[in-house]
Amino acid sequence: MSKAQCCCGKLRLEIDGDPTINVVCHCADCQRWSGSAFGWSMYFEETSVHASGNKSEYLPGNGQKRYFCPSCGSTLFWFSPDFAGLIGVAVGSLFGERRPTPMASYSENSVCDWVNIPTDWEHHD
Numbered sequence: 787m788s789k790a791q792c793c794c795g796k797l798r799l800e801i802d803g804d805p806t807i808n809v810v811c812h813c814a815d816c817q818r819w820s821g822s823a824f825g826w827s828m829y830f831e832e833t834s835v836h837a838s839g840n841k842s843e844y845l846p847g848n849g850q851k852r853y854f855c856p857s858c859g860s861t862l863f864w865f866s867p868d869f870a871g872l873i874g875v876a877v878g879s880l881f882g883e884r885r886p887t888p889m890a891s892y893s894e895n896s897v898c899d900w901v902n903i904p905t906d907w908e909h910h911d
């Protein structure tokens with residue numbers, strides 16, 4: 787089982803299964819929610835992710851639902867219409883051993899100059 791938590795630890799996830807998708811994305815939205823050069827996301831079956839603690843919801847207007855801790859602001863998980871039946875989890879919030887290398891990189895048209903993406907990954911603009 788994998789576990790994830792926000793910075794303050796009040797919002798937590800327990801995850802039973804293995805991720806089906808493991809990607810980074812360099813779009814402006816992912817840079818904003820992660821506060822970093824790219825967002826790193828793993829998607830799990832919806833039924834295998836169990837959240838506990840208070841959460842706030844953000845609806846960006848593109849059909850996504852994003853959930854973050856109201857105390858410390860960390861984004862922890864989300865639903866996207868692009869991945870029906872799955873939950874996206876912010877990989878930085880996971881702890882333990884289960885952080886496998888991503889398989890693909892998205893929105894490479896807005897990648898930061900200093901980021902070097904491994905050539906054997908899938909590449910998408």
Ligand SMILES: [Zn+2]
Nearest residue numbers: 792794855858
């Ligand atoms: Zn928190």
Ligand SMILES: [Zn+2]
Nearest residue numbers: 811812813816
């Ligand atoms: Zn993105």
